[in-house]
Amino acid sequence: MPRPSPAALVRSLAQAVLGAFLVAAGTAHVTVLRTEFRAQVPPWVPLDVDLVVVASGVVEVLVGAALLLTLLPGRAARARVGAGLVTAALFVAVFPGNVAQYVEGRDAFGLDTDQARLVRLFFQPVLVAWALWCTGAAGWLLARLRARRT
Known part of the structure; x- marks a missing residue:
């Protein structure tokens, strides 16, 4: 079995970090940060x-x-790509809640100023890109788009 390239190892590590982050955040939704997450809805x-x-x-x-x-x-x-696509879709789906928190000026997670809430909005596309990149879903999407053009 060939050894993974350094780039593949970095992507796998990034995927593991993102996965662990989501498990922790999801657990916090139903336990210790439930009230904070209510401000996101x-x-x-x-x-x-x-x-x-x-x-x-x-x-x-x-x-x-x-x-x-x-x-x-x-x-x-394929499973990694699928997981990446679903993860990216999740980040897109929760984005309106982040926008609403900014527009309505609701405090949560230490975001108690309009500036802090606005800056946070720029991190959501980073999360989408992270999910697509680390799972190989970005490459899969690009290949699909190229195939459609031909």
Whole structure:
């Protein structure tokens, strides 16, 4: 079995960190930071706020676990790409909550100024890119786009 390249090792490490972060954040949703995460739910969401926080926490744990599990030996690259696409979609899906927190001036997670809430918005695309890059999903998407052009 060939040894992975240094770049592959860095991507795998980045994937592991992202997976662990999501498992921890999802766990915090349903435990110690539940009140803080309630501030993320926009008032226009037509569901119970606590239900949204708990459900999103469960989803984060599952997505984080998928990122970690696809790192195990013998897992197909397709599984990693799938996990990356789902992770990126999750980050896109929660972005409106971050925007709502900024627009409505709601404090949470130490984000108690408009400037802090605004700066945070610029990190969401970084998370999307991180998920796509470390799992190989970015390359898969680019290949699909190129194939469509021909």
